[in-house]
Amino acid sequence: MTNVYISYAAQDRDIAQRIQDTLSRAGIQGWKHDNGLKAGETWLDVISEAVNEADAGLFLLSPASARSAWAKREYQAFLSQGKPLYVARIQPLDEDDVPYLLRSIQWVDLSDNFDQNMQQLIQAIRGNQLPEAAPAPAAVKRSGSLTVTLEVEEDTDNQKVVDLISRLSEIGVRDIKVVNSGKR
Numbered sequence: 001m002t003n004v005y006i007s008y009a010a011q012d013r014d015i016a017q018r019i020q021d022t023l024s025r026a027g028i029q030g031w032k033h034d035n036g037l038k039a040g041e042t043w044l045d046v047i048s049e050a051v052n053e054a055d056a057g058l059f060l061l062s063p064a065s066a067r068s069a070w071a072k073r074e075y076q077a078f079l080s081q082g083k084p085l086y087v088a089r090i091q092p093l094d095e096d097d098v099p100y101l102l103r104s105i106q107w108v109d110l111s112d113n114f115d116q117n118m119q120q121l122i123q124a125i126r127g128n129q130l131p132e133a134a135p136a137p138a139a140v141k142r143s144g145s146l147t148v149t150l151e152v153e154e155d156t157d158n159q160k161v162v163d164l165i166s167r168l169s170e171i172g173v174r175d176i177k178v179v180n181s182g183k184r
Contacts, residue, residue, distance in 0.1 A: 002125055003029045004086075005054035007074040009064035015090050016060055019110070019118070026122045030058070051077045056084040056125065061107060062091040066099055075102065088121060149177045 004023060008016040020030040031050050047070075051057070057078035065071045078085040079101060087107035108121045148168055152161055165176055 003031065003053065003055045004058050004125060005050055005056070005074070005078075006030050006058045006060065007065070007071050008060035008090075009062060009068045009071055011064040012060055012062050012090060015110075018114075019058070019060065019088070019090075022118050023122065023125075026126070028122065028125055047074070048077075052081075054078075054083070056086060058086045058088060058121075059102065060110075061087050061089045061093070061098065061102070063093045063097060066093060066097050072099065075099070086121060086125065088117075148175070149179060151179055151181045153181050 023030040059075045087105050088110045089107050090110050108117050
C-alpha cells in the first residue's frame, strides 16, 4: 500500500480529512499530522518520522498553506529527500502566492470538480506517474553552510528586500546578512 503524507494548513483541516478519506477508500494510506499524539511524543518527532516513512507527499495548496512555516518544512523535506511530491490546489490563490519551490510542479485542482480531479490524483499515485518535481536547490543539498550578503542602498524599498530574503529562505539559505552599501 502506498503511504502518502498529507501536508496542509490547520485552517484546511476539513478538506484534508475529506482527501484522506477518499485516498483511504482508494487503497492509499494518507497520513495527516492531526492523527493524534501519544503521551510523551512531540509534534516535530512524529512529523519527521511520518515524512521519512512516507512514499510520497501531498501538499494541499491554499492561501493558508502557502504561508505556513510548518507546511513549508514538510514539502522541503520531501524535495530534499528526492521523494515524489504531489500538489493539489484546494482553494484559489494568486500565482505570486505559490511558494517558489512548488511553481514547477504540475498540480491537480481540487477546488474545481473535486471528484473527477481527485480520481486523476489517485490514478497518478497508483500508477506511480510522478509529478515532475523541482530539483532541490544547491543550497538545500549542500552539507556546508551558505552565506548570502545583500548590499542595499539606503533608499532601497524595504519590501523588496524582505521579499528577496523570503525567497532565499525558501530555497534553503539560512545565513543571510543585509548591509548598507554606504557603511561597508
